[in-house]
Amino acid sequence: MTTANAKVDKENLLYRMGFLTRRWRQVLDGAFQSLGVTDAAWRPLLHLHHMGDGIRQKDLAASLGIEGPTLTRILDQLIAKGLVERSEDASDRRAKLLTLTPKGRTMVTEITGKVSALEHELLDGFSEPEINQISAFIERLEHRLQETRSRLKG
Template identity: 35%
Template sequence: MLAAAASAPVRRRLRAAGTQAEPRSRRQMICIAIQITYSYMLPMTHPASSSRSRFGFRFSLLGRRWRRTMEAELSAAGLTDATWVPLVHLNETGGGITQKELAGLVGVDGSSLVRVLDILEREGLIERRRDESDGRARLIHLTSQGERRVCLIRKELARAEEAVLCDLSDEEIARMLDCLDKIDHRMTALAAEDKAVIPHED
C-alpha cells in the first residue's frame, strides 16, 4: 500500500531495495518503505528554509550512514565493529575504566561486552587489572599490542574519513565540530535537569 501511494522516485527506490542480493523480509521492506517515503515527504511538510525542523532526521540518518561506511572500510582491513570500537574508547579514555563504564561508551549492554572483552583479552589486546580501591572490581586497560592495534585502526579511519570529507575545508569542519560540541553540552545539561527532577525513592 505504501509503495502504491508513493511518488515515482520513491517507487524506484523501493524496487531497488527489493532487488538487493540479500533477501529481505516483509517487515524489513515495510520499514524501508516508511523510511524512504518519509524522506521524500519531509521536505514537502516543512519549508526549505526550515533547516531546524529537518536537522534531527538528517543528522540521525547521516550518523548511521557514516558508521556503516567506517565499518565497511575497517572490515575490509580485517577489523570488525565489535572489536575496534571498545579499543578506540579505551585509548580515548586512557584505559583503567570499569566494564560498566566502557559498555556505556560503546553503547551496548554489559553482557554483550563481556564476550567481546574475552576475545580481546585472548588476543592479548586488553587486560583486566584489580582495582586497588575496590578489590572486587576489575579495570580494563589496553596492552602494548592493543595500543598498536589502535594505531592501525586510527590509520584506517583517517584514510576513510579523508575520502568522505575531501569536499570540506578545515575551517568548515572546525565550525561543524563547534556546533556538535554545543549540541553535546546542551544534551548533557538537559539530561542533568531531567535527573534532578526525578523523585528519589526512600
C-alpha cells in the same frame, strides 16, 4: 530555500545527523573488515585507548553507552584475540581493570590510521571555515543535548 522548506529541514536535521552517523559507522565497519575487527570490537578499543589503561570495566561501558554484560561478552572476544587484558582492581576485588596489550595498541594504530585517511578523503572538499562552522555547531548542539538530558532526568 523557502521558509517552509527551512522548517522541514530543521525538523529532519537530527534524524539526518543520526542517519549520517550510522552510514559513517558502516563505512568504518567495511574499512576495518580487513583488520578482522567489527563495530563491536573497534569502538571499545578506541575508547580504552582514549581513556587510558587501567580503567574500570564499568567506566568503559558507560563511555560506550552499553550495559555491563554486553561489554563483558565483547571484552571476552578481545581478550581471546590478545588485544585487551583484564585484571582485578586491588582496591575493589569486584571491579575489573582493562589494559590494551601491545597487539591491541598496534590494532588501535591501524584503526586510527584508517579513520584518519577516510576523514581526510571525506572532508577534502570542504573549506576550513565550513569545517570550523559545523564543528562549532555540533559542540553547541552537544551542550544543549546535555542540558536537555539533565532536565529530563530530574
